[in-house]
Amino acid sequence: MKWISVTLLLIFLALQYRLWVGDGSVADLVRLDRELQRQNAANERLQERNRVLAIEVDDLKDGLNSVEERAREDMGMIKEGETFYMLIEPNR
Secondary structure, three states: OHHHHHHHHHHHHHHHHHHHOOOOOHHHHHHHHHHHHHHHHHHHHHHHHHHHHHHHHHHHHHOHHHHHHHHHHHHOOOOOOOOOOOOOOOOO
16 A cells, blocks of 8 residues: 555656646746747737838839839939038037
8 A cells, every 4th residue: 555655646746747847837838928928029010010011012102202202312312403402510
């Protein structure tokens, strides 16, 4: 009877070890839950960025105003008949 009790106790301890420390343990579950929350937050940020980029792409496809604005800002282009003024601040 004593051997059965010791054997059952050892089995119980081995299962408890696996529950609290081993693969699939409670600590592992908590770590995975935190990682999932971080990944979901990153996915939401990327989805919002993609939404903004999709709106910008649609705007560039449809309207010439966006193309003109991009040309002015990124390439420094000016319309015919316009005068370009560059203001330079003195170094202090």
